[in-house]
Amino acid sequence: MLRLAARRLLKVIPLLLLVSFISFGLLNLVPGDPAVQIAGEFATEEQIEDIRAGLGLDRPWPVRYASWLGDAVRGDFGVSLFSKVSVATQIWDRLPATLSLIGLSLAISALIGVPAGTFAGWREGTVLDRFLTMGTTVGVAVPVFVAAPVLILIFGIKLDWLPATGYVPITANPIDWARSLMLPAIALALTGAAEIARQTRAGVIDVKKQDFVRTAHANGLATWQVLGKHTLKNAMIPVITVIGLQIGRLFGLSVLIEQIFNIPGLGSRLIAAVFENDVPFIQGTVLILGTVIVLVNAAVDISYGYFNPRVRAAA
Amino acid sequence: MTIADHDMSSTAVESATTESRRARFLRRFRRQGWAIGALVFLVIVAISAIFAPWVAPHDPLSQSLTDSFAGPGSEYWLGADRLGRDTLSRLIFGARYSLLAAAQAVLVATVLGVPIGVIAGLARGKIDAVASLVADAVLSIPAIVLALAIIGVLRPNLTNAMIAIGIVYAPRLFRVVRSAAISVREETYIDAARASGVGMLTIARTHVIPNVLSPLLVQISLALGFAVLAEAGISFLGLGVQPPDASWGVILGQGTVKLEEQPLLILFPGAAILLTVLAFNVLGDGLNDSLGREIRRE
Amino acid sequence: MSSHASSAVDPVLQIEDLAVEFITEHGWLTVVDGVSFEVGRGETVGLIGESGCGKSVTAMAVLGLIEQRSGRVSRGCIRLDGRDLLALDSREMREIRGRKVAMVFQEPMTSIDPAFTVGNQMVEVLRRHLPMSRSQARQRSVELLDRVGITDPHRRIDSFPHELSGGMRQRVLIAMALSCEPDLLIADEPTTALDVTVQAQVLDLLAGLQAEMGMAVLLVTHDLGVVSETCERVIVMYAGEIVETASTDELFARPLHPYTAAMLASLPGLHPDEPLDPIPGIVPPRHALPPGCWFEPRCEHAIELCGSGHPTLVAVGGRSARCLRADDLRLPGVGS
Numbered sequence: 046m047l048r049l050a051a052r053r054l055l056k057v058i059p060l061l062l063l064v065s066f067i068s069f070g071l072l073n074l075v076p077g078d079p080a081v082q083i084a085g086e087f088a089t090e091e092q093i094e095d096i097r098a099g100l101g102l103d104r105p106w107p108v109r110y111a112s113w114l115g116d117a118v119r120g121d122f123g124v125s126l127f128s129k130v131s132v133a134t135q136i137w138d139r140l141p142a143t144l145s146l147i148g149l150s151l152a153i154s155a156l157i158g159v160p161a162g163t164f165a166g167w168r169e170g171t172v173l174d175r176f177l178t179m180g181t182t183v184g185v186a187v188p189v190f191v192a193a194p195v196l197i198l199i200f201g202i203k204l205d206w207l208p209a210t211g212y213v214p215i216t217a218n219p220i221d222w223a224r225s226l227m228l229p230a231i232a233l234a235l236t237g238a239a240e241i242a243r244q245t246r247a248g249v250i251d252v253k254k255q256d257f258v259r260t261a262h263a264n265g266l267a268t269w270q271v272l273g274k275h276t277l278k279n280a281m282i283p284v285i286t287v288i289g290l291q292i293g294r295l296f297g298l299s300v301l302i303e304q305i306f307n308i309p310g311l312g313s314r315l316i317a318a319v320f321e322n323d324v325p326f327i328q329g330t331v332l333i334l335g336t337v338i339v340l341v342n343a344a345v346d347i348s349y350g351y352f353n354p355r356v357r358a359a360a
Numbered sequence: 361m362t363i364a365d366h367d368m369s370s371t372a373v374e375s376a377t378t379e380s381r382r383a384r385f386l387r388r389f390r391r392q393g394w395a396i397g398a399l400v401f402l403v404i405v406a407i408s409a410i411f412a413p414w415v416a417p418h419d420p421l422s423q424s425l426t427d428s429f430a431g432p433g434s435e436y437w438l439g440a441d442r443l444g445r446d447t448l449s450r451l452i453f454g455a456r457y458s459l460l461a462a463a464q465a466v467l468v469a470t471v472l473g474v475p476i477g478v479i480a481g482l483a484r485g486k487i488d489a490v491a492s493l494v495a496d497a498v499l500s501i502p503a504i505v506l507a508l509a510i511i512g513v514l515r516p517n518l519t520n521a522m523i524a525i526g527i528v529y530a531p532r533l534f535r536v537v538r539s540a541a542i543s544v545r546e547e548t549y550i551d552a553a554r555a556s557g558v559g560m561l562t563i564a565r566t567h568v569i570p571n572v573l574s575p576l577l578v579q580i581s582l583a584l585g586f587a588v589l590a591e592a593g594i595s596f597l598g599l600g601v602q603p604p605d606a607s608w609g610v611i612l613g614q615g616t617v618k619l620e621e622q623p624l625l626i627l628f629p630g631a632a633i634l635l636t637v638l639a640f641n642v643l644g645d646g647l648n649d650s651l652g653r654e655i656r657r658e
Numbered sequence: 659m660s661s662h663a664s665s666a667v668d669p670v671l672q673i674e675d676l677a678v679e680f681i682t683e684h685g686w687l688t689v690v691d692g693v694s695f696e697v698g699r700g701e702t703v704g705l706i707g708e709s710g711c712g713k714s715v716t717a718m719a720v721l722g723l724i725e726q727r728s729g730r731v732s733r734g735c736i737r738l739d740g741r742d743l744l745a746l747d748s749r750e751m752r753e754i755r756g757r758k759v760a761m762v763f764q765e766p767m768t769s770i771d772p773a774f775t776v777g778n779q780m781v782e783v784l785r786r787h788l789p790m791s792r793s794q795a796r797q798r799s800v801e802l803l804d805r806v807g808i809t810d811p812h813r814r815i816d817s818f819p820h821e822l823s824g825g826m827r828q829r830v831l832i833a834m835a836l837s838c839e840p841d842l843l844i845a846d847e848p849t850t851a852l853d854v855t856v857q858a859q860v861l862d863l864l865a866g867l868q869a870e871m872g873m874a875v876l877l878v879t880h881d882l883g884v885v886s887e888t889c890e891r892v893i894v895m896y897a898g899e900i901v902e903t904a905s906t907d908e909l910f911a912r913p914l915h916p917y918t919a920a921m922l923a924s925l926p927g928l929h930p931d932e933p934l935d936p937i938p939g940i941v942p943p944r945h946a947l948p949p950g951c952w953f954e955p956r957c958e959h960a961i962e963l964c965g966s967g968h969p970t971l972v973a974v975g976g977r978s979a980r981c982l983r984a985d986d987l988r989l990p991g992v993g994s
Contacts, residue, residue, distance in 0.1 A: 063497035074513045082515075186638040188589055190596045190609075191630035194616045198623050256768040263721055263763070264783045264834060265756030274782075278773045297502030301593055305616070315505065316597055319512035327509045335501040342500070353773065 050347045057343050064335035065117065068328045069110050072100065075324070083126065083322045096126060100324065122329030127321060132329040135314060142212055143310035145222070146302065147295045149230040154237030155288065161238070162245025166280070167272055169250050177242065184239030189298050193232040193305045200228055210307040229306040233298055237291040244287040248280030255279070282353050289345030293338045388650035395646020398639035405636060409455035418446035420453040421604060431624070439624050441614065447625065450611055451632050457607035458636070461522050461600070462587035468526020469583055470576075473533030478564055478572065480534070481541025492538070495531035503528045507590060508599065516599040518591075518607075525590045529583050536579045540572040574651040578644050585640030592633045608633050666698030669737075670841050670874035671720065671759075676734035678715050678724055684945040688732070690715050691898045697842065702868060702875040704889035704906070706882065706921075710941055712898040713878045717844045720876075721761055722751040739841055757787040760835035764847035766827035770819040776803075776830050777815035780837060787838045802833040807863060825856035832863065839871055846878040861888055882925055886910060894918050897941050897952040904977035911991045914979035916959045919989035951982070959987055 075082050080097035088096075101109045116123070122132035165177040201209025207228050213221035252258060253276055261271045300312030307313070311330060318326040389395065408415045423445055432439045439447050480488040498506070510524035544567055553563055588608075594600040595609030596616075603610060608629045615625030678690040690712040697703045705713045718724055719731055722743060736743045738758055743751065755761075763769045771779060780799040784790055790798065796815070803811035806829040819827060828848060835843060845864060849857035865888055868875050877889055885892055885906060892909045894902040894917065902915040913919040920937040939956035942948055948955055950965040957964065964982055971980045981987070 059493060060497055060500060063493060064500055067497060067501065071509055071513050074510060076514070182642070183634075183638060186585070186589075186634055186641055188592060188630075188633055188637070190593055190612065190616075191626070191634060194612075194619055194626045195630070198619055198626075202620055256763060256765050257771040259723070259726075260763065260769045260831065260834075261771070262723055262726065263755055263761040264786070265752045265754065266782065266786055267752060270782065270786070275771045275773075279771065293500070293502050297504035300504050300508065301597065304597060312505075315508055315512075316599070319508050319516065319599060322512060322515070324513060327512045331501055331505060331509045334505050335497070338500045338502065 049350050053343050053346050057339055060339050061336060064339060065114055065332055066110070068332040068335065069113055071328055071331065072324055073106070079324070083324060099124070099126065117329075117332060122332070123325040125318075125326050126323045132326050135326065136311060136329060136333055139309060139311040139314050141214070142308050143296075143299055143303065143312060145215065146226055146229055146233065146299055146308060146310060147292070149223075149226050150233040150237065150295055150299075151288070151291065153230055153234035154241055154291065157234070157238040158241025159245050159284070162242035162284075163249055163272070163277060163280075165242065166246040166249025167253065167276075169246075174246075178246070181239040181242045181246075184235055185243070187235055189232055189236065190301050190305060192235050193229070193302060196228050196232050197305075210305075212306070212308040212310075226308075229302045229308060232305075233295060233302050236298070237288075237295065240291065241284060241287055244284050245280060248283050249276055252276045252280045282349065285345055285348060289342055292341045296334050296338065385650050389646065392646035392650060394642050395650075398642040398646070401635065401639045402643065405455055406459060408452050409459055412452045412456055416446075416449035416452040418449040420445060420449040420606070431622075439622065439628075441611075441625055442618055442621070447611075447628055450606055451608065451628060454606050454608045454611050454629070455632070457518070457595075457601050457605060458588055458591060458609070458633075461518055461591040461607060462584050464519070464522040465525035465529065465587040465591065466580060466583045468523055469529040469533050469587075470580070472526065472530035474537050474572075474576065477534040477537030478541050478568055481538040482545055482560060482564060482568060484542070484545075488538070491534070495534050498528070498531045503590070504593065507594065511594065511599050516602075518595075518601045518605075521591065521594045521600040522587075525587055525594075528590075529586060533576070533579055533583065536575050537572050540575050541568050544568050544571045578648045578651065581640050581644035581647060585637045585644065588633065588640065589637050608636075666696040666701055666703075668699045669696040670699050670739060671697040671876065672735075672737040672740075673716070673720070674735040674737075676716065676719060676736065677732045678712070678719050678729055679732045680729040682945075686732075687944045689729070689898050689944060690719065693734070693895070693898075693900055695893050695900065695903065697874040697876050699841070699874055700868070700872045701891070702865075702877060702889045704885035704892040705876060705878045705895065706880065706885055706892055707895035708880055708937075708941055711895040713895050714846055716895070717761065717846050717876065717878050720842075720844060721755055721759060722746070722748075753787070756783055756835075756840070757838045758840055759842040759844065760838070760840040761844045761846065762828070762831050762835045762848045764850050766824050766831055766851060769831055770827055772819050775816050775818055776822070780815070780830075780834055783834055784837050798837070799833075802837055803830070805867075806830070806833040806836075807859070808833075825852050825860065828852060828856075828860055829863065832860070832867070836867060836871065836873075840873060842874045842876065843868075844876045844878065847880070848877075849884060850879070850881070857884075864888070882910075882921055894921075897947065898944065899952070899980065900971055900978075901953065901980040902978065903971075908977055909991075913989045913991055914974055914977065914984045914987075915953075915981045916957045916983075916987065916989060917953045919991075920956075920958075922992050923990070925992065951980075959983060959989075 072079055079100060080093050080102055081088075083100075084093045084096050097103060101112070113123075120133050122136070124131055125135065161177055161181075165174040168174050197209045200206050208225050209228070211225055213225045215222040249272075258271060258275055261275045266275075299310065300315055302308070303310040303312040304316055311334075315327065315330050317323075318330070441447060441450070476491055480491040501509075507521070507524040507528050510527060511520050514520040514523070541564075547567075553567065554560075558566075591600055591607060592609030592612065595607045596613040598613065601607040601610050603614075606614075612626055612629040612633065615622070615629060618625060673696070674694045676690055676693040677688055679686045679688050681687075693712070693716055695703070705716065707713045715724070715729070720736055720738075720743070724731055731744060734744075738754065743754065746754065770776070777796060777799055780802065781792060781795040784795040784798055785792070788795075800811045800815055803814055808814050808826060808829055814822070814826075819830075822830065828851075832848070843864075848864065849860050852860060861884060864875065864877075875888075877885070879885060889906050892902075892904060892906050893900055894909075894915065896917050902909070902913065902918050904914070909918060910922065913922055917937075924937060937956060942952055942955065948965070950963075950967055951957070951960070951969050954960045954964040961983070967982075969980050969982050971978050972984065974984055
């Protein structure tokens with residue numbers, strides 16, 4: 046198990062380097078002279094020089110990359126172009142809201158997706174299965190920016206059960222925190238729940254034909270043992286991948302959700318940075334999120350060992 | 361047998377199998393009721409977008425403050441927005457932006473992903489390792505975040521947004537094309553062709569591209585769905601199409617602001633986006649089911 | 659029935675006129691038709707035939723596992739200890755399975771859940787059927803593993819299936835099946851997937867356990883060699899029907915059905931120098947059965963009459979055969 050983990054983590058290094066290179070290279074996508082472009086048409090010569098120095102554009106790029114990466118590894122992503130506030134500080138300030146949104150949403154999508162998919166797969170071909178399958182096909186395609194306003198309208202405005210927008214930090218009031226995140230988390234969870242349900246259904250259908258499930262039936266195990274224990278644990282192996290992939294997607298979609306629900310997270314700050322051409326902040330965010338996803342993917346692969354003893358043995 | 365003979369006979373065989381393959385595909389596809397429905401829907405949307413000035417009942421930009429937030433009726437079939445603009449007409453014109461933008465993005469993704477995928481799959485070795493690693497790295501960064509980052513660096517406008525979406529999707533196409541190229545490479549007739557002195561480029565053109573086309577077709581359908589969705593999201597945020605031009609995402613975004621006054625303003629553009637994305641997905645799945653078995657067998 | 663060769667003195671399992679159908683692209687097809695036999699306490703009966711003859715389906719029907727594979731029992735009666743199994747609902751049947759009737763399958767490599775340890779799965783079965791604490795069940799599992807000849811059972815009980823060889827996995831499956839001391843054990847090709855030396859060990863183990871526990875054993879196999887070593891009686895199936903029943907000695911000495919004779923002739927090892935003599939042709943598909951005897955197209959003794967009427971299973975001096983020429987043919991057996 047440890048060897049498996051070590052081997053997988055070794056593969057992470059070149060990936061992380063590439064992610065950092067992509068983040069760094071974003072600046073080179075700027076057409077023409079980045080400093081002139083970023084400063085805008087009404088900038089003075091002084092402002093342009095200021096930006097040039099701020100981005101370190103006066104040095105050759107390998108030197109810049111090395112020092113940028115060196116700083117980044119130590120948690121220094123530079124300062125925002127105009128506000129001059131440390132990018133790292135902004136990211137850490139914003140991360141808790143984004144992480145709580147994603148965590149809650151992941152929990153909701155698993156709590157809906159796994160049981161729904163299990164039931165559909167176990168009762169394959171029944172009316173309920175078809176109903177659920179159709180629901181997940183549509184669910185996968187519902188854009189968050191369509192689901193979110195609809196949820197706001199129904200639960201936030203018409204029924205007035207939950208706050209429509211805004212965010213309360215958990216440190217201020219845990220109950221209000223949960224209430225403020227409920228609608229955004231549900232909006233964010235819908236696609237994931239549908240995806241997880243689809244994969245769970247496929248997994249259950251596949252596993253229930255296996256010989257060991259027949260053995261479990263032949264040994265007279267109760268349905269909950271055959272389904273809940275033997276079928277589900279084996280069917281979960283591919284589902285874990287899907288859940289892992291969801292995390293990346295959730296980080297992306299949370300940008301939209303944070304904007305719609307007015308949550309002060311990383312995503313809403315990123316949008317502001319995009320409007321402001323705040324390249325250092327954009328680079329820092331891409332690097333942080335890319336790193337998080339690479340590590341999450343590695344963790345997902347390693348967790349295979351738990352679900353699948355054969356993988357553990359193969360390492 | 362001379363090389364010319366060999367080429368002719370192999371082309372003859374090729375076209376014969378392509379013919380039967382096409383027949384088999386059509387026979388299977390005809391049974392995919394949902395996929396056909398999706399295709400019909402998409403064709404209708406595309407035709408109304410192309411002929412928007414003739415199809416749309418109103419000028420999408422003509423305002424009428426007396427009709428602000430009008431509900432659906434005989435004058436405005438799907439109602440009107442805050443400025444009294446006809447929602448149906450705006451959606452029909454919006455389809456132009458949404459579909460054209462999606463096509464642009466998929467074109468960018470294809471131009472980037474397909475050639476590199478073919479080369480990596482055929483060459484294997486270091487080229488493949490590096491290309492695959494880059495694809496993995498790009499895929500590690502959440503699609504929307506990377507797209508926004510690219511837009512942020514390039515300046516927000518529709519073309520840049522579509523370039524960004526194309527770059528983000530390219531690794532997905534790369535992967536599909538690469539694995540198709542690898543499986544073709546393993547076939548014995550490639551060895552035979554190479555042994556008879558046919559160049560790699562010719563092999564790519566005559567053997568790999570035809571075999572890659574089927575899975576690519578499926579992926580392009582799915583990619584178009586993704587691009588419609590992504591364009592809508594980016595324009596929804598105000599980073600894509602700039603008003604007064606309006607794609608579905610822009611219309612939806614404007615509707616969201618006035619959610620309480622007229623909920624229908626999010627319902628119709630939302631439905632347009634949802635149905636179109638769904639149609640591309642269903643079409644892609646249908647194509648996959650109609651093509652799938654042959655790909656695996658051959 | 660009592661005079662029939664397929665009956666037993668103290669029957670544990672009684673099957674009468676069993677028919678099983680499966681849904682296929684040709685509609686519902688009968689895969690097992692009119693099968694009747696009994697298995698007595700302490701007795702080992704071989705159910706033999708080529709693959710696809712319905713022998714495994716018959717076994718699955720006894721366990722009530724036909725529905726899981728989109729099939730149904732369309733006719734007949736299955737009694738275990740006099741209790742009509744087909745009248746039970748699925749919950750009652752689950753309590754019978756593993757407790758009163760247990761099964762060992764052909765594929766030891768895939769028949770144990772790879773995600774759990776051996777002990778976990780054995781304890782689960784024991785505690786499902788018997789009032790035992792976790793530690794009692796674990797203790798009992800260790801004893802069972804020891805009994806089926808697994809060395810170092812205290813350590814092996816915490817092994818995952820992939821850590822065990824095929825032979826050991828089959829022993830584990832046998833231990834699991836016998837853990838609640840069932841009245842009937844069905845073994846479906848229990849040795850087919852194993853290599854020859856392990857085959858013999860597993861067969862010896864089954865015979866020893868049977869002698870000890872006194873259960874009835876139904877051994878489903880295509881291998882007459884296995885039958886000759888372990889079974890008292892043999893039931894031969896062909897294309898979903900019983901074609902011959904006899905005691906093992908009688909069957910080997912003098913087969914009455916040409917199909918049985920052909921199978922005996924194809925036994926390896928009798929004449930090591932001669933090439934094997936497999937039965938030519940294939941089993942007719944269920945949707946295209948010949949009008950007369952279903953073996954007639956492959957039968958080297960067929961006469962014109964065999965192609966017109968489908969023969970019934972006829973008792974011939976304490977045994978039975980489904981052949982028009984059972985009386986007049988003198989088919990070669992295997993001299994002992």
